[in-house]
Amino acid sequence: QAPYQQHYPVSPAQRRMYILNQLGQANTSYNVPAVLLLEGEVDKDRLENAIQQLINRHEILRTSFDMIDGEVVQTVHKNVSFQLEAAKGREEDAEEMIKAFIQPFELNRAPLVRSKLVQLEEERHLLLIDMHHIITDGSSTGILIGDLAKIYQGADLELPQIHYKDFAVWHKEHADHQKDEAYWLDTFKGELPILDLPADFERPAERSFAGERVMFGLDKQITDQIKSLLAETDTTMYMFLLAAFNVLLSKYASQDDIIVGSPTAGRTHPDLQGVPGMFVNTVAVRTAPAEDKTFAQFLEEVKTASLQAFEHQSYPLEELIEKLPLTRDTSRSPLFSVMFNMQNMEIPSLRLGDLKI
Template identity: 45%
Template sequence: MHHIISDGVSVNILMKDLSRLYEGNEPDPLSVQYKDYAVWQQSDIQKRNIKSQEAYWLDQFRDDIPVLDIPADYERPAVRDYEGESFEFVIPEHLKQGLSQMEENTGATLYMILLAAYTILLSKYSGQEDIVVGTPSAGRNHLDVESVVGMFVNTLVIRNQPAGRKTFDAYLNEVKENMLNAYKNQDYPLEELIQHLHLSKDPSRNPLFDTMFVLQNLDHAELTLDSLQLKPYQFHHPVAKFDLTLSIQADQDNYQGLFEYSKKLFKKSRIEALSNDYLHILSAILEQPSILIEHIGLSGSYEEQENMLDSIQLNF
């Protein structure tokens, strides 16, 4: 199902409705339909709400907007190319437990901690201390729309400064504050923000940001209906909408990470190194939350691998 008509929550709603129908029951009646939500979106009240949020987002990007420049393995094409690949990795159980403990100790959510670590990773690779990342928001802010099938998601553009002189715990507080403010203003459409910023067009890049961070914590239920069983079908999706997207699937059993990346920019070996470095950063901040960001190192796995390949080629 295309995002033009549905979001991730919609899939679970459809599966639950299908199970009720299969068992001879009717789905729960809805108080509103998506068409009612669409009408509300265009109402004068909501337009005033959107206008009041506009000032917050324009203030976030009043200064020069940084362009993320992480090392690539290939020269960037003059025009964006969407050929992509993905790389999966697992966040080990001891890190999962450490993240839960950090949530409890700091009052930050799992999302905030993982995002903070990701921006540090991007800062380490790029040498930049002003990082812009796109992230989706569910957009289901009212009880009446929780069971409605439709597209409610908006993309938020989050700007953080993981400066080396900051301690991680202080930086996490900044990320927490930024996210809370972003959530308060999450109805403002990304398209309008891009339009109002009057960005210079660069056909080789996405407007405003080139990387996304996504935390998926929806329970994708496996339903058993008498002799019929339904479960998600995993399929290969060779497309990358951005240079780099980090998605974390968090459930009770494990935390699964996935990097979706542009094949025109990166080798698989670099993305594997990125995942190792991300885990390395998580380990460092969990072991010592007050560590200075400039003291957080990287695993060096990519350089070691490339040096080994160079050595093999020289021997031949």
């Protein structure tokens, strides 16, 4: 635990989010919304009280952010009051209501979480929850929803011993950055490749966040073949999919030096498993999918590269980007243009009393 201070340092990930927010680039890109459909009898007061207790329990939900003497700091507030908004609506308007609910946050005003209960029918409600990414991440969603369910059911939870600000202070004082930094600077020495995927139109001068989602599945036969390959090569599904993705990029771009960003959970210390907050870091994995290699050879290289990247994952991506001689380009992200993310965090199946969710 960190000794009491009026303000605490932020983690590198929080600093990045704060600065993007100040530059106006963030708008709602870093909001983390969730929508739960509740079927059954909802007790609004009990739900509001449970969310208030959740905020009392986890300091990060009572934290705000400011710039003091040129440094971004976080302040943990002793008491933060919470109101659960209530409204009525029609199911066919749900999409519009959700869009209207997601609004930018002011980072200097806690709590950076808001919630609304929309009644669609007598026993059918939508619970809308929105949080800023500066206080949460994918793994935190599971922790918070699990705690909310237990509190709603009246369980007695032990108070957490460690909070996010303790991690931020520890990370600043104790992380072994020198060994990690040496590894990353060595990985990205020499000329750095810029992925050039052929497109049927000009790349815009400013990055746009407009996009499309394509969904597809793999059939059982291919999945079984992949699983037996993993067993033979002692690799994981993550390594296999990352290798296949790199081969695809290499074929499209006709390049054999590829850098792909990949998010990591960032919870490298066992004490952090149950702590909500923004722990995610991004590692950059550099591989060489040259056409004279067999896939098995390349998979082995990806295995080594990913194991090493995860071993050195505590080194903040922001610091690496500052240290590298990168040409700034408003149309691209620095260091890599594509990301590969494998979502495998546990989101607990939910019960809130007798409610079906």
